Amino acid sequence: MHPEIALFWRYITSSLDRLVACLDGLDEAGLNWQPPAPGANSLSALATHTLGNAEENIIETLAGQPVGRDREAEFAACAATADEITGRWHDLRGRLEAALAALPPAVLDAEFAHPRRGALTGRAILLVVARHAAEHLGQAELTRDLLRASRG
Secondary structure (H helix, E strand, O other), X not given: OOXXXXXXXXXXXXXXXXXXXXXXXXXXXXXXXXXXXXXXXXXXXXXXXXHHHHHHHHHHHXXXXXXXXXXXXXXXXXXXXXXXXXXXXXXXXXXXXXXXXXXXXXXXXXXXXXXXXXXXEHHHHHHHHHHHHHHHHHHHHHHHHXXXXXXX
């Protein structure tokens, strides 16, 4: 894997590993609990959405392999167990890493048609994924704290 792509990958996986770890030990009610605030999402929805974003941007947009993402459905996601999402992450992680390892260095400066942001370079797409994962990690950590506080 090209060193610059590997650097992005390091930050992306760090955020996604930590986000998925926020689900550890939660029952179905905890996974799907939503903070009492307009537009707030459950940990299940945050994890599902963030994984979907990484999959779409890396596998579909950069590597050119269709994934058939349903972005709106991600926000309605409900998980019965943390293992469902953890298993998806372990599978997806290997696919993402393989896709990134196969990309030539020229992909960083090449332009791609992003499905919602218009034309972006490969470097900008990796930045979007890293930023997005970090933003939702912060939301997940706060949601987990609010859930714990609500349970006493």
